[in-house]
Amino acid sequence: MAVRPECGFANTIDRMSRLFRVPLLVVVAVGASLALAACVGAAAPSPTPTQTKLDPSNEIGQVIDPSGTTWAGTDSAADLSVFTLQPDHTVKVTYGTNTFDEPGDSWSVKAGVLSMSIYIDATNGELNYTGQYDATAKTISATGTTSITSKTITVVLSEK
Numbered sequence: 440m441a442v443r444p445e446c447g448f449a450n451t452i453d454r455m456s457r458l459f460r461v462p463l464l465v466v467v468a469v470g471a472s473l474a475l476a477a478c479v480g481a482a483a484p485s486p487t488p489t490q491t492k493l494d495p496s497n498e499i500g501q502v503i504d505p506s507g508t509t510w511a512g513t514d515s516a517a518d519l520s521v522f523t524l525q526p527d528h529t530v531k532v533t534y535g536t537n538t539f540d541e542p543g544d545s546w547s548v549k550a551g552v553l554s555m556s557i558y559i560d561a562t563n564g565e566l567n568y569t570g571q572y573d574a575t576a577k578t579i580s581a582t583g584t585t586s587i588t589s590k591t592i593t594v595v596l597s598e599k
Contacts (some may be wrong), residue, residue, distance in 0.1 A: 499571025499579065501551040510579060510596035520594050522546075522555060525594055551577055555581070564590050570596065 499505050504555040511521040514534075530544040539557075544556045553570040563585040570581030579596040 497548050499553050500574055505548050509599040511599050512596040513593045514594035515592050530555055
């Protein structure tokens with residue numbers, strides 16, 4: 440049934456509903472788009488970072504991450520020995536007043552035991568240390584033996 444022009448109120452309602460139908464649809468569509476964009480654009484909650492723990496067997500005494508630590512002590516030849524265990528597994532070494540940072544000098548830790556290999560010279564070869572950690576004293580008791588002459592040196596190292 441068509442609305443007759445003489446029925447003013449009904450005609451006005453019919454015109455208004457047609458007049459507002461398109462803008463109302465636009466408002467609903469825009470609102471839905473914004474709501475969807477907010478959900479899609481919202482960053483997902485980032486997971487709580489967890490600190491990766493080294494395998495304890497790769498730590499000095501199974502408690503100390505060796506990378507970047509420096510250890511010092513007076514060796515059995517009465518020289519101050521300082522060893523910096525660098526992150527790339529090389530060792531910066533000071534014997535007495537002489538400091539060496541050679542790419543072939545290396546360190547590793549296996550089963551909580553520190554091993555270092557330090558080149559001395561052509562006569563003695565490498566000085567190969569192994570060191571056990573004493574948790575009570577917080578020291579490493581290391582023994583080094585040269586690869587060619589089999590000379591032995593000992594040192595008790597404290598972390599600096």
